[in-house]
Amino acid sequence: MQRHSTPEQSGGAPEQSGGAPEPPGEASEPPGGAKPLAASATRRRRPLAIALLATVAILAPLAWLWYSSLLPDRYSVMEMGHLDYGGGPAAASPDQAHGQHAEGNATSVADLVLDQQRPADVHVTLEARQETFQLASGRKVDGYTLNGQSPGPAIEAVQGQLVEVRLRNESVAEGTTLHWHGVDVPNAEDGVAGVTQDAVAVGDEYVYRFLADKPGTYWYHSHQKSHQQVPGGMLGPLVIAPKSQDEKVLDQLALVHIYDGVRTVNGFEGDISVSAEPGSRVRIRVINTDNGPMTVWTGSAYRLLAVDGWDLNKPTEVIDQSLVVTAGGRSDLEIEMPEDGSGVRVQLGATNALVLGGTGVDVPHPPQPDTSLDLLSYGSPAALGFDPTSADRSFEYSVGRRPGFVNGRPGLWWSINGDLFPDVPMFVVREGDIVRMQIENNSGDVHPMHLHGHHMVVLSRNGEESTGSPWWVDSLNVADGESYDLAFVADNPGIWMDHCHHLPHAAQGLVAHLMYEGVTAPYLIGEDTGNTPE
Amino acid sequence: MKSAYRILAFLIAAEVVVQAAAIAFAFFGLSKWIDGGGILDKATMESDEITFDEVAGFIVHGINGMMVMPLLALILLIVSFFAKVPGGSKWAGLVLLIVVIQVGLALFGREVSLLGLLHGANALILFAVAFHAGSRASASRERDAEAQYA
Numbered sequence: 001m002q003r004h005s006t007p008e009q010s011g012g013a014p015e016q017s018g019g020a021p022e023p024p025g026e027a028s029e030p031p032g033g034a035k036p037l038a039a040s041a042t043r044r045r046r047p048l049a050i051a052l053l054a055t056v057a058i059l060a061p062l063a064w065l066w067y068s069s070l071l072p073d074r075y076s077v078m079e080m081g082h083l084d085y086g087g088g089p090a091a092a093s094p095d096q097a098h099g100q101h102a103e104g105n106a107t108s109v110a111d112l113v114l115d116q117q118r119p120a121d122v123h124v125t126l127e128a129r130q131e132t133f134q135l136a137s138g139r140k141v142d143g144y145t146l147n148g149q150s151p152g153p154a155i156e157a158v159q160g161q162l163v164e165v166r167l168r169n170e171s172v173a174e175g176t177t178l179h180w181h182g183v184d185v186p187n188a189e190d191g192v193a194g195v196t197q198d199a200v201a202v203g204d205e206y207v208y209r210f211l212a213d214k215p216g217t218y219w220y221h222s223h224q225k226s227h228q229q230v231p232g233g234m235l236g237p238l239v240i241a242p243k244s245q246d247e248k249v250l251d252q253l254a255l256v257h258i259y260d261g262v263r264t265v266n267g268f269e270g271d272i273s274v275s276a277e278p279g280s281r282v283r284i285r286v287i288n289t290d291n292g293p294m295t296v297w298t299g300s301a302y303r304l305l306a307v308d309g310w311d312l313n314k315p316t317e318v319i320d321q322s323l324v325v326t327a328g329g330r331s332d333l334e335i336e337m338p339e340d341g342s343g344v345r346v347q348l349g350a351t352n353a354l355v356l357g358g359t360g361v362d363v364p365h366p367p368q369p370d371t372s373l374d375l376l377s378y379g380s381p382a383a384l385g386f387d388p389t390s391a392d393r394s395f396e397y398s399v400g401r402r403p404g405f406v407n408g409r410p411g412l413w414w415s416i417n418g419d420l421f422p423d424v425p426m427f428v429v430r431e432g433d434i435v436r437m438q439i440e441n442n443s444g445d446v447h448p449m450h451l452h453g454h455h456m457v458v459l460s461r462n463g464e465e466s467t468g469s470p471w472w473v474d475s476l477n478v479a480d481g482e483s484y485d486l487a488f489v490a491d492n493p494g495i496w497m498d499h500c501h502h503l504p505h506a507a508q509g510l511v512a513h514l515m516y517e518g519v520t521a522p523y524l525i526g527e528d529t530g531n532t533p534e
Numbered sequence: 535m536k537s538a539y540r541i542l543a544f545l546i547a548a549e550v551v552v553q554a555a556a557i558a559f560a561f562f563g564l565s566k567w568i569d570g571g572g573i574l575d576k577a578t579m580e581s582d583e584i585t586f587d588e589v590a591g592f593i594v595h596g597i598n599g600m601m602v603m604p605l606l607a608l609i610l611l612i613v614s615f616f617a618k619v620p621g622g623s624k625w626a627g628l629v630l631l632i633v634v635i636q637v638g639l640a641l642f643g644r645e646v647s648l649l650g651l652l653h654g655a656n657a658l659i660l661f662a663v664a665f666h667a668g669s670r671a672s673a674s675r676e677r678d679a680e681a682q683y684a
Binding site: 047048050051052054055058059231256258260261262263288290291292293294295327349350351401403410411412442444445446480481502504 | 573575576577578579580581582583584585600601604605608611612615616618623637641642643644645
C-alpha cells in the first residue's frame with residue numbers, strides 16, 4: 001500500500017510539494033494548504049478513528065456471532081437450544097427438564113425398553129460393512145451394506161410380534177446405528193447416535209427390540225453420519241403384516257433409492273416385471289429413501305391404502321393424479337389388474353417402473369398427470385382417538401433461512417423459529433399431553449419433516465381444514481410457503497429427534513428435539529464423542 | 535487502500551461475469567445431458583450425484599454467489615472506510631446492498647419465477663455499480679498522484 005500512498009494518507013511522509021517545510025511527525029498538507037498544523041492533525045485523525053470504529057462496528061458482532069456459534073467437542077442434546085413448553089406447565093426445575101442433574105426420579109433413555117424377559121418372535125442379525133458392492137442391477141457402488149447387500153434384507157414381521165435385531169458393525173469405521181423409520185419404538189431402540197445410544201464401533205454390536213404393533217410399510221437406516229451412510233446404502237425395508245392377511249392380494253415392495261445419481265427400485269434399474277393375474281389386486285409398498293420428494297403415477301386407477309405405515313379410511317379410486325411420496329415417507333398403493341390380461345405400469349419417477357402383468361407384457365409409458373393427489377380431502381373422516389381442540393401444548397416449528405454461523409462456518413443456514421443450530425427449540429411435553437404442532441416453511445426449499453417415535457395427524461394446511469381420512473404422518477412434505485397444523489398424543493416417553501429428512505439439511509442444522517419431562521439422556525454428541533447423528 | 539478498494543470493486547464486477555458464465559455453462563450442460571436421456575427430478579437433484587460435468591457451473595455459481603461475493607462486498611465496505619475514495623463508502627454500501635438483494639432473490643425467488651428476471655437484471659446493475667465504484671477509486675488515485683507530483 002505504501003507505494004500508492006499519498007501525502008494526505010501518510011502522516012510524516014516527506015513533503016514533495018513546494019509548500020513550507022513541516023516538522024517530521026506532523027501530517028502534511030496538500031499543496032497550497034496553509035492551515036494551522038494542530039487543527040489539521042486532529043482533522044485527519046478523526047476520519048481514521050471513525051473508520052476504525054465503523055470497522056469494529058461491523059466486525060465485532062460478526063466475531064461474536066462466529067465465536068458463539070462454535071460447538072463444544074462434547075455436549076448433551078439436552079443442553080441444546082432453549083426449552084419450549086408450548087404454553088404448558090414448565091418442568092419442576094429447568095435442570096430437571098434439561099436433565100443436567102438427573103434426580104432420583106428421572107428416567108434414563110437407556111431404560112426405556114420393552115420387557116427384557118419377553119422372548120422375541122422374529123430374530124434378525126445384520127452385519128454392517130463399508131465396502132464396494134454390487135447392486136441387483138449389476139452396478140458397482142462404493143458405500144455401505146447390511147449382510148453384504150444394499151438395500152439390506154427385508155425384515156418381515158406379523159402384527160403383535162416382538163422383533164429383535166442384532167446389529168454388528170464389521171467395518172464401518174465411523175460407527176453406525178439403525179433407526180426404525182416410522183415404527184414408534186421404545187426410545188432406547190430408536191437408533192440415534194448420541195441421543196438414544198452410542199454409535200456402534202467396529203467389532204461391537206447393539207440389540208434392538210421393538211414390538212411390531214402397527215401393520216404397515218416402514219424402513220430402517222443408519223442414524224450415525226446419516227447424510228453419508230444413508231445415501232451410501234445403509235438402509236433396508238421393514239414390513240409389518242396384519243394378523244389376518246388377504247391371501248388374494250399380491251404384496252410388492254418398491255424401495256426406491258438413488259445410488260451414485262442412479263435411481264433404483266429394490267436395487268434394480270429401469271423396469272421391473274411383476275407377474276400378476278388378471279383381476280387380482282397388487283399392493284405396492286413404495287418407500288422413498290432419498291432426500292427429495294418422488295412422484296409415482298400410473299396409467300390406470302389406484303387406491304392409496306396407507307401413508308407412512310398407517311391405513312387411510314375408505315380410500316377411493318384415484319384416476320389421472322400422481323402421488324408425491326416425500327423423502328423418508330411411504331405410500332401403499334393398490335392396483336386392480338384389468339380382467340382383459342393387459343398390464344399396468346407404475347412409474348416410480350420417470351426412469352423406473354414396476355410393470356405388473358405377465359412377463360413380456362408391453363405397457364406403454366403413461367404420461368405424468370398434471371395434478372397430484374391431495375390427501376387433505378382424500379378418503380373419509382374417522383375418529384382420531386383424541387381431541388386435538390383440547391391441546392395441552394402448542395408448538396411452532398417455523399423453518400426459514402438466513403445468513404449466520406453454524407459451528408464457526410459462515411453461510412446461509414436453515415433457521416428454526418428464526419434461530420440457527422444449536423439454538424433450536426427443545427419441545428418439552430409430559431406423558432399423556434395432547435400436543436399441537438404448527439410446521440411452517442418460508443425457507444425457499446421443500447422440507448420433509450420427520451418426527452421420531454410418534455405419528456402426527458394433519459389437521460389443516462394453510463388454514464384449510466382436513467376433510468378426508470385421518471392423515472397420519474411421520475414424514476411430511478412441507479413445501480416452501482406451506483404451513484401445516486398437526487396434532488399428536490405424547491404417549492412414548494423419551495427424547496426424540498424432530499428433523500428434516502433431507503439428510504444434508506439435517507447435517508446443516510435443521511434438527512430439533514421433542515423431550516419428555518423427567519427423561520434424561522446419558523449420551524453425548526460432538527467431535528470427541530464419535531456420535532454424529534446427522 | 536485506494537488500490538485495495540479499486541481491486542475489490544473490479545473483482546466484484548468480474549465475479550458477476552463469472553457468475554453469468556458459470557450458470558450458462560451449467561444450463562448448457564444440463565440441456566445436453568437431458569438431450570442424451572438424462573432425467574432430473576427433485577430427489578435426483580437432491581442426491582448431489584448428478585452425473586454431467588457441467589454441474590460444476592451450478593456449484594461455482596452457488597459458492598461464488600452465497601459465500602465469495604458477499605464476503606468481497608463486506609471487505610470492500612470495510613476498506614472504503616480507510617480508502618478515502620470520494621463517496622467510496624456510499625458506493626461500497628450500495629454494492630453490498632445489491633449483493634444481499636441478489637442472494638435473497640436467488641433463495642426466495644423460486645416460488646415466483648418472475649423474480650428470476652430481477653435476479654438476472656440485478657446482476658447487471660451490480661456489475662455497473664461495482665465497476666463504477668472501481669472507476670471512482672481509479673480516478674481518485676490518479677488525482678492524488680497528479681496532486682502529489684504537480
